[in-house]
Amino acid sequence: MNPIQDKRIILGVTGSIACYKAADLASKLTQAGAQVDVILTESGARFIQPLTFQSVTGRKAYQEKDLWDDQGHVTHIGLGHHADLLVIAPVTANTIAKLAHGIADNLLTLTALAAACPLMIAPAMDGGMFTHPAAQDNLAILHRRGAIVVGPEEGRFASGMVGLGRMSEPQTILGEIRRVLAEGGPLAGRKVVVTAGGTQEPLDPVRYLTNRSSGRQGYALAQAAVDLGAQVILISAPAALTLPAGADLIPVRTAAEMLEVVLDQTAKADILLMAAAVADFKPASTANQKIKKGEDALTLPLTRTADILLQVGKRKAQTGFPRLMVGFAAESENLLANAAQKLSAKHLELIAANDISAADAGFEVDTNRITLLFPGGEQQQLDLMSKAEVSAAILDRCVELLAAKGG
Numbered sequence: 001m002n003p004i005q006d007k008r009i010i011l012g013v014t015g016s017i018a019c020y021k022a023a024d025l026a027s028k029l030t031q032a033g034a035q036v037d038v039i040l041t042e043s044g045a046r047f048i049q050p051l052t053f054q055s056v057t058g059r060k061a062y063q064e065k066d067l068w069d070d071q072g073h074v075t076h077i078g079l080g081h082h083a084d085l086l087v088i089a090p091v092t093a094n095t096i097a098k099l100a101h102g103i104a105d106n107l108l109t110l111t112a113l114a115a116a117c118p119l120m121i122a123p124a125m126d127g128g129m130f131t132h133p134a135a136q137d138n139l140a141i142l143h144r145r146g147a148i149v150v151g152p153e154e155g156r157f158a159s160g161m162v163g164l165g166r167m168s169e170p171q172t173i174l175g176e177i178r179r180v181l182a183e184g185g186p187l188a189g190r191k192v193v194v195t196a197g198g199t200q201e202p203l204d205p206v207r208y209l210t211n212r213s214s215g216r217q218g219y220a221l222a223q224a225a226v227d228l229g230a231q232v233i234l235i236s237a238p239a240a241l242t243l244p245a246g247a248d249l250i251p252v253r254t255a256a257e258m259l260e261v262v263l264d265q266t267a268k269a270d271i272l273l274m275a276a277a278v279a280d281f282k283p284a285s286t287a288n289q290k291i292k293k294g295e296d297a298l299t300l301p302l303t304r305t306a307d308i309l310l311q312v313g314k315r316k317a318q319t320g321f322p323r324l325m326v327g328f329a330a331e332s333e334n335l336l337a338n339a340a341q342k343l344s345a346k347h348l349e350l351i352a353a354n355d356i357s358a359a360d361a362g363f364e365v366d367t368n369r370i371t372l373l374f375p376g377g378e379q380q381q382l383d384l385m386s387k388a389e390v391s392a393a394i395l396d397r398c399v400e401l402l403a404a405k406g407g
């Protein structure tokens with residue numbers, strides 16, 4: 001499940017031109033199912049109206065004057081005590097200094113002092129302020145206390161100067177929030193290795209053999225594993241996709257490179273989710289120079305690549321790692337028979353059979369029609385689902401399988 005769903009998040013907004021991005025963040029958090037309470041400092045409210053936040057969150061956006069109304073003396077305690085996370089984005093050098101030294105002179109810093117939940121800050125500051133020793137020392141204090149610091153990024157400031165200090169994009173902050181809220185989930189302390197994308201087998205310096213895999217199912221699996229609190233390694237062939245926050249990417253190109261990295265990463269892993277479309281054949285040799293047109297026809301000799309699951313399975317038989325191996329079977333005919341054959345041939349704990357003959361399933365679309373097959377003969381047919389939902393369903397079964405194995 002999306003770990004942001006039903007969480008109570010306080011979003012502090014301090015005075016920076018990056019305030020406009022905070023409205024987008026508030027909107028994204030609300031759409032992800034969070035209850036978002038916004039607190040604007042006085043200078044924050046100069047850059048952006050509370051009404052903007054109220055409109056996207058559907059909740060009152062607090063401002064400085066709320067500290068002094070008839071409920072004011074308890075507002076900050078109430079907000080701080082019930083929150084799952086306090087995010088301040090953008091946070092100025094001034095507010096960072098106050099947080100570091102326990103100064104509580106406005107509704108936001110009072111709430112921060114009263115809050116029992118984790119603190120995440122996304123700094124935004126112009127023209128070299130971020131690298132000033134005062135700002136760096138204050139950040140180091142907050143870091144030591146466990147605050148999560150997101151960004152800032154390099155780029156062009158409002159002043160026209162260029163440097164380090166632009167607030168991270170809302171999508172990046174959202175990913176970090178998702179990761180932090182997933183900590184302690186059912187896969188906490190577990191290492192999950194995911195492969196994704198279609199391998200590329202080079203023919204010459206400009207050409208390669210590949211397939212239609214987009215990598216979407218693998219990236220969705222990596223996100224689902226992060227959402228359950230796992231340590232996630234994503235071994236990906238080239239894919240035009242955003243890495244889920246909290247997953248570590250190891251880029252590879254060929255089947256041979258993928259084999260080497262998978263063997264290395266699964267030596268102590270709990271789960272291998274083998275979603276990559278690995279080439280079964282590669283050019284027998286790779287030309288050093290670009291192959292010229294020459295004749296009217298060209299015949300390419302191909303040789304077999306290693307079967308990664310088979311190789312990992314051999315090691316698993318000796319060492320017990322990875323504890324679970326999950327394969328994927330993309331089939332255009334005899335779906336269940338072919339998948340069952342691969343399940344047993346590759347000694348998997350689970351295989352996800354994917355009918356790619358349907359227009360709404362398989363490559364380059366966001367949905368899949370999947371049947372899960374298990375060694376005892378059990379089958380679980382999933383409805384037409386998004387690749388994210390398929391991933392969550394597969395990870396749920398993995399949690400059960402790991403629990404059944406014990407240890």
Ligand code: CTP
Pocket residue numbers: 255274275276277278279280305306307308309310326327328329330342
């Ligand atoms: N796989 C692998 N190494 C390969 C080829 C496939 O580890 N060289 C994995 C895939 O990542 C997938 C599973 O094996 O999880 C099944 O892949 P698939 O391409 O459906 O099957 P193949 O074993 O390649 O058999 P075939 O191409 O004959 O259908």
